[in-house]
Amino acid sequence: MKRFMKLCAAVAMTLLPVGAMAGSSAAGNPILPAAEVATFADRVQNDLASRGARVAIVSRMGRDPAQMPDGILYTHVAFWVYSQITLADGSRGQGYRVYNLYQREGDRMVSDLVQDSPAEFFAGAQRLDTGIIIPEPALQRKLLAVINSPTYAALHNPRYSVLANPLTPQFQNCTEHTLDVLMAAIYDTRDSAQIRANISAYFHPQIVEVGGLKRALATMASEALTTADHGPVVATATFGSLSRFMQSYQLTSDVYRITPTTISRF
Amino acid sequence: MSRPFLALIVLGAAAACTNAGSYHAAQSANHSEASAMHGSAAAGDSVATVVAVPLIVSGSALLVSGAAIQSSTTSPAPPPTRTPNGPPAL
Numbered sequence: 001m002k003r004f005m006k007l008c009a010a011v012a013m014t015l016l017p018v019g020a021m022a023g024s025s026a027a028g029n030p031i032l033p034a035a036e037v038a039t040f041a042d043r044v045q046n047d048l049a050s051r052g053a054r055v056a057i058v059s060r061m062g063r064d065p066a067q068m069p070d071g072i073l074y075t076h077v078a079f080w081v082y083s084q085i086t087l088a089d090g091s092r093g094q095g096y097r098v099y100n101l102y103q104r105e106g107d108r109m110v111s112d113l114v115q116d117s118p119a120e121f122f123a124g125a126q127r128l129d130t131g132i133i134i135p136e137p138a139l140q141r142k143l144l145a146v147i148n149s150p151t152y153a154a155l156h157n158p159r160y161s162v163l164a165n166p167l168t169p170q171f172q173n174c175t176e177h178t179l180d181v182l183m184a185a186i187y188d189t190r191d192s193a194q195i196r197a198n199i200s201a202y203f204h205p206q207i208v209e210v211g212g213l214k215r216a217l218a219t220m221a222s223e224a225l226t227t228a229d230h231g232p233v234v235a236t237a238t239f240g241s242l243s244r245f246m247q248s249y250q251l252t253s254d255v256y257r258i259t260p261t262t263i264s265r266f
Numbered sequence: 267m268s269r270p271f272l273a274l275i276v277l278g279a280a281a282a283c284t285n286a287g288s289y290h291a292a293q294s295a296n297h298s299e300a301s302a303m304h305g306s307a308a309a310g311d312s313v314a315t316v317v318a319v320p321l322i323v324s325g326s327a328l329l330v331s332g333a334a335i336q337s338s339t340t341s342p343a344p345p346p347t348r349t350p351n352g353p354p355a356l
Contacts, residue, residue, distance in 0.1 A: 136356060138356045139356055142356075186354045186355075186356070187351050187354075191348075193347050193348050194348045194351070196348075197347070197348035197349065197350050197351075198350050198351055198354075200350070201350035202350070202353055202354060249353060249354040249355070251354060251356065
């Protein structure tokens, strides 16, 4: 029986696009050469600073996009906040701190709010390619106020699902927490039920094509792939759905993509 | 081995599989029971046949429980308890 279960898990991981959505993990060791990652992280930091971004939503490509479900390029998003950084030697400088929701190592059904650096953020990348949303300056100010308040942590639900349904409070992933913080800033509230009502009314999550059998197999591959909070249609918050939502309500000043060699608009 | 006893063996194996393979254990139980009845009917021939049945049954029970998940789920979003504030605006 154990062999049968392992076989099902293997099938799920190889055949199911959702199996490729590993979720948001802090990277222990860089997947790509550390020097390349650091150079790319600095390229993104410098670009954001040159645009005067105090708060940006930045994404990471944690999986080969060819393995991802249709319409999904990025596996992780986080707020990057322009901050005063104190280095180990006591010297101070300006740079970005990254406010993440990461799956907990050793218990993938649980998440933690973790701050790290741009280089640590991209250490989990399979490919150096990032999608970036720079909110309108007025929204950046509101986001900064929320991130620096107890509301930021209060909106965290540690029950993690890769495919969390943003219309329900049962599970949360990194993008849903980002969306919740965004809604808290827009509507100036920390009331989770009110935030949920506004998300249900105005936000359209990304539909993920996955049938009943695939859903069952995916759960066998990893509990964090649960879709227990979904109905017949599985839909989750993604970088793409966030950017579409923000652009449709004129909440952005820039949405673009950076690779090691190019900067382009979506 | 009597037929009821064999049916119990098959039922136990199928139920254990569906419990492990699905979080809709209650829904799967019905399918497991139906599968177990099928298994007990096939079990009268020989011991070798009986031994193979639970594996086949448990496999099919898993497939059924997957379909059950798709067809039985209800609306994911309970009606919001609050009225939306209006479209986002700064």
